[in-house]
Structure formats: C-alpha cells, structure tokens
Amino acid sequence: MAEKAVFDHAGCVVCVDAERRFAAALDSKFYDVDVVHLGEDKARIAEAEAAGVKSVPAFVIDGNVYHINHGADLSALR
Amino acid sequence: MAEKAVFDHAGCVVCVDAERRFAAALDSKFYDVDVVHLGEDKARIAEAEAAGVKSVPAFVIDGNVYHINHGADLSALR
Numbered sequence: 001m002a003e004k005a006v007f008d009h010a011g012c013v014v015c016v017d018a019e020r021r022f023a024a025a026l027d028s029k030f031y032d033v034d035v036v037h038l039g040e041d042k043a044r045i046a047e048a049e050a051a052g053v054k055s056v057p058a059f060v061i062d063g064n065v066y067h068i069n070h071g072a073d074l075s076a077l078r
Numbered sequence: 079m080a081e082k083a084v085f086d087h088a089g090c091v092v093c094v095d096a097e098r099r100f101a102a103a104l105d106s107k108f109y110d111v112d113v114v115h116l117g118e119d120k121a122r123i124a125e126a127e128a129a130g131v132k133s134v135p136a137f138v139i140d141g142n143v144y145h146i147n148h149g150a151d152l153s154a155l156r
Binding site for chain 2: 017018021022025027030059061064065066067068069
C-alpha cells in the first residue's frame with residue numbers, strides 16, 4: 001500500500017517548482033501525496049508545525065520532515 | 079523521455095534516508111536518476127559544485143539544485 005506523504009507549500013515560486021519536480025513525480029506505488037497549501041488552509045499550519053516543518057516547501061512522511069530548499073518560513077504564513 | 083536527475087549524496091544517514099524516500103521513489107516515467115556517492119566518486123565533486131550543490135543530499139535537475147535537509151557540506155567531502 002502506498003504510504004502517505006504530505007507536501008506542505010505556500011504557492012511560492014520555490015514551492016511550485018518543488019511540487020512539479022517532486023510531489024508530482026513520486027511514484028504512486030510508493031506514495032499517496034497530499035498537497036497542502038498552508039496559505040489557503042491555515043487550519044493545517046499547526047499540524048505542519050507539530051510535525052517539525054520550519055519552512056515550505058516540505059514533505060512530511062512517516063513523521064519525518066524533508067525540507068526542500070527554502071521558499072518561506074512557516075511563521076510567515078500565519 | 080525521462081529527464082535526468084542527479085542525486086548527490088555521501089552515504090550519511092540523512093543521505094541514505096533521502097535516497098530511499100525520494101531518489102528511489104521517483105517515477106521512472108519522469109526521471110532517470112543517477113545516484114552519485116561523492117565520498118567515493120570525488121571526481122564528480124567539481125561537477126556538483128559547478129551545479130550549485132552546497133551540501134548533500136541534493137538533487138540536480140535541469141540545472142536546478144534541490145537541497146533536501148542537510149547531511150554534510152560539500153566542503154567536508156574533499
């Protein structure tokens with residue numbers, strides 16, 4: 001079964017690029033990707049923060065955070 | 079045709095995890111992934127540096143660098 005992967009982003013240029021390069025290109029056999037726009041879905045900022053997300057774009061997979069480059073600090077999205 | 083994606087790493091814990099999570103999970107329809115161990119293949123450090131890689135693990139795709147978390151600075155691998 002595919003594992004859940006949350007891709008947190010904020011619509012920024014760095015985020016959109018990472019979404020295209022990675023979130024959209026991961027094999028669906030491995031991951032079921034949940035793309036979350038934290039700028040539009042502020043209710044999920046707390047979830048990202050609790051997982052350890054410091055900035056976007058970032059993936060959260062099985063409790064681990066993978067920051068890809070740096071688009072925006074999470075604190076800037078509140 | 080699949081695009082070339084170079085995954086630079088150094089065998090570190092952060093690198094191995096990123097390789098499993100991303101390099102091995104990218105859909106081969108999108109990317110032909112070239113996994114490069116810069117600790118063992120030092121001849122390719124210059125190539126990584128020229129591409130803009132500052133630390134590993136990192137992907138280089140179409141001239142763009144994607145640093146995923148931080149395992150080791152490139153300077154530590156020379």
